Amino acid sequence: MEKLVSLAKRRGFVFQSSEIYGGLGSVWDYGPLGVELKKNIKERWWRSMVHEREDIEGLDAAILMHPKVWEASGHVAGFTDPLVDCKHCKNRFRADDPRIKGTPGQPDGQCPACGTKGTLTAPRQFNLMFKTFMGPVEEQAAVIYMRPETAQGIYVNYLNVLQSSRQKVPFGIAQIGKAFRNEITPGNFIFRTREFEQMEMQFFVKPGSENDWFERWRTERMKWVEGLGVRPEKLRWHQHGKDELAHYAADAYDIQYEFPFGWQEFEGIHNRTDFDLKNHQQHSGKKLDYLDAATNERFIPYVVETSAGADRTTLVVLCDAYREEAVKGEDGADKEEQRVVLKLKPSLAPLKAAVFPLVNKDGMPEVARRIYDDLRRRLNVFFDDGGSIGRRYRRQDEAGTPFGITIDGQTSQDQTVTVRDRDTLKQVRVANGQLVEYLKEKLAT
Ligand code: GAP
Numbered sequence: 525m526e527k528l529v530s531l532a533k534r535r536g537f538v539f540q541s542s543e544i545y546g547g548l549g550s551v552w553d554y555g556p557l558g559v560e561l562k563k564n565i566k567e568r569w570w571r572s573m574v575h576e577r578e579d580i581e582g583l584d585a586a587i588l589m590h591p592k593v594w595e596a597s598g599h600v601a602g603f604t605d606p607l608v609d610c611k612h613c614k615n616r617f618r619a620d621d622p623r624i625k626g627t628p629g630q631p632d633g634q635c636p637a638c639g640t641k642g643t644l645t646a647p648r649q650f651n652l653m654f655k656t657f658m659g660p661v662e663e664q665a666a667v668i669y670m671r672p673e674t675a676q677g678i679y680v681n682y683l684n685v686l687q688s689s690r691q692k693v694p695f696g697i698a699q700i701g702k703a704f705r706n707e708i709t710p711g712n713f714i715f716r717t718r719e720f721e722q723m724e725m726q727f728f729v730k731p732g733s734e735n736d737w738f739e740r741w742r743t744e745r746m747k748w749v750e751g752l753g754v755r756p757e758k759l760r761w762h763q764h765g766k767d768e769l770a771h772y773a774a775d776a777y778d779i780q781y782e783f784p785f786g787w788q789e790f791e792g793i794h795n796r797t798d799f800d801l802k803n804h805q806q807h808s809g810k811k812l813d814y815l816d817a818a819t820n821e822r823f824i825p826y827v828v829e830t831s832a833g834a835d836r837t838t839l840v841v842l843c844d845a846y847r848e849e850a851v852k853g854e855d856g857a858d859k860e861e862q863r864v865v866l867k868l869k870p871s872l873a874p875l876k877a878a879v880f881p882l883v884n885k886d887g888m889p890e891v892a893r894r895i896y897d898d899l900r901r902r903l904n905v906f907f908d909d910g911g912s913i914g915r916r917y918r919r920q921d922e923a924g925t926p927f928g929i930t931i932d933g934q935t936s937q938d939q940t941v942t943v944r945d946r947d948t949l950k951q952v953r954v955a956n957g958q959l960v961e962y963l964k965e966k967l968a969t
């Protein structure tokens with residue numbers, strides 16, 4: 525994991541937030557390559573959920589919502605972790621922290637930070653929502669929350685979307701947006717953070733048909749994940765046991781990936797029943813039921829939710845693409861050398877190609893610049909004329925750039941360039957005039 529974190533910083537994928545001030549705990553910033561990679565993943569999700577389906581609409585709800593939303597949703601009462609405090613060193617831990625020896629609240633309970641015995645409090649429930657104040661007065665009545673999931677913005681807009689889009693149940697609403705959780709044990713880079721992005725879709729169905737839709741969405745989501753190019757043997761399902769289910773869920777399956785720190789969830793499919801809509805109807809006093817015009821039945825729809833983390837999915841893609849391998853003779857020399865390469869699916873790669881003049885003379889830089897300027901209007905490409913060609917390849921391997929285009933002595937004679945494939949290292953000569961077509965075809969997957 526350290527190697528990936530260091531590559532992510534070196535190549536401009538992910539930086540620690542506020543690094544010059546010593547960093548802000550478990551908050552991360554995406555650099556020039558990271559923002560492209562995450563955007564490509566989000567766009568792929570949006571395309572498959574919203575553009576390619578006629579039964580799903582998009583939404584972008586605000587992060588700040590009426591505080592009653594979180595009472596109705598059960599998050600004020602139930603979105604908690606049991607925590608213990610050390611009265612001596614003032615540190616706070618999850619009650620199930622495996623480093624705690626003895627029983628918190630008892631004389632044998634030992635603080636994992638300062639080692640003092642008997643100073644840990646008995647577990648208390650700690651709410652994970654960030655609070656802030658709206659308006660000029662910082663008082664209890666002005667408290668609002670930073671949303672801990674994007675789903676609620678969908679539920680409170682369900683009727684607006686239904687009526688304005690003229691959809692009929694079954695139908696879905698999809699949204700990508702930030703969520704915030706004051707996690708007590710965050711960590712593992714961008715795996716568990718306090719500010720993160722979710723890609724969520726709530727599918728509204730007739731009661732009684734939820735199990736069928738649940739299975740359909742499980743199949744769809746696994747297909748989508750495999751479409752990211754992730755190795756199938758690194759993916760598996762995990763069904764939540766009764767003690768793992770969130771307060772709103774009747775059934776839940778996680779898609780897990782085998783990260784360097786073990787199997788962990790990065791997407792969940794949840795049967796949320798009519799829990800959320802029923803509670804919003806009750807708390808708001810507004811009718812949220814649906815009239816089925818075909819049967820004249822009225823019902824509150826059940827919801828099947830697909831909930832993916834954009835950051836965690838980005839981490840899956842990065843972990844899966846990271847390889848160290850030996851390659852031979854790319855710098856003219858015949859010796860083997862180690863390379864680090866991100867074997868990203870070309871359509872997800874932040875940079876699609878890098879353009880290199882072989883040497884900085886004989887008109888090569890000028891031709892290379894012209895080719896780069898032409899490509900730049902259609903694809904995200906990079907120009908690099910610094911260092912040996914081998915070192916330039918290595919830098920782009922680490923960035924996951926699928927193609928390297930080299931302008932060499934032959935270019936001025938026959939208007940062709942070499943195109944090097946990141947994964948096979950094979951080079952082919954392609955006519956300048958056909959370069960865009962050639963790359964677009966290869967990048968289509
Ligand atoms: N609306 C349902 C929901 O929020 P969840 O299992 O709590 O369900 C869904 O979260 C997804 O959101 C997770 O699978 C994960 O990818 C992402 N996620 C949740 N908490 C996160 C955190 N602290 N940091 C990064 N991603 C997180």
